[in-house]
Amino acid sequence: DVKVTQSSRYLVKRTGEKVFLECVQDMDHENMFWYRQDPGLGLRLIYFSYDVKMKEKGDIPEGYSVSREKKERFSLILESASTNQTSMYLCASSLQGSYEKLFFGSGTQLSVL
């Protein structure tokens, strides 16, 4: 079974802190994604990557950056956390190709105080 592991299930940080959210997949997937999910707004794409060292902005990249130094790991960085970044963060991965399923991690509930 594909496993997408997010390093923290719950995280509490203070405003202004630099926050790292880690995601690791074990199935040699080329594609990796970071979403945030908020009530009433649904899933929104923050950043994605189709290969190592590669990154693309999604719909809401402001205030975030990403790092993909190794194929299996995709990190989301909140440069200076703000209260409006309190959210559920979901990582996902897939193989390249038009008929490949998307696999999600369990999510990280981040609270910024």
Place this chain on the structure above:
Amino acid sequence: KQEVTQIPAALSVPEGENLVLNCSFTDSAIYNLQWFRQDPGKGLTSLLLIQSSQREQTSGRLNASLDKSSGRSTLYIAASQPGDSATYLCAVDSGNTPLVFGKGTRLSVIA
């Protein structure tokens, strides 16, 4: 730009009932459509993937259909059970961008 809509936002049914969840999309030029399930506070689990050339896919009590020309997909759940209670999301792959998700339908199956 592709837009995906799921109506209703919430649905409550008695146990044992057959039900249909709806998904519509604005651009019919798609590669595939996926249905996901999400339990509260958890990640999403892919249930079914329908390729653009297919009309339907089945897995157990779940059957997903796709009508590209009308921009619609349905997820049929037979003989619903309380364990089916979750949020169901559909997502469309248009080939040149990441999946576009609907906001989901929150299903409650009452025992």
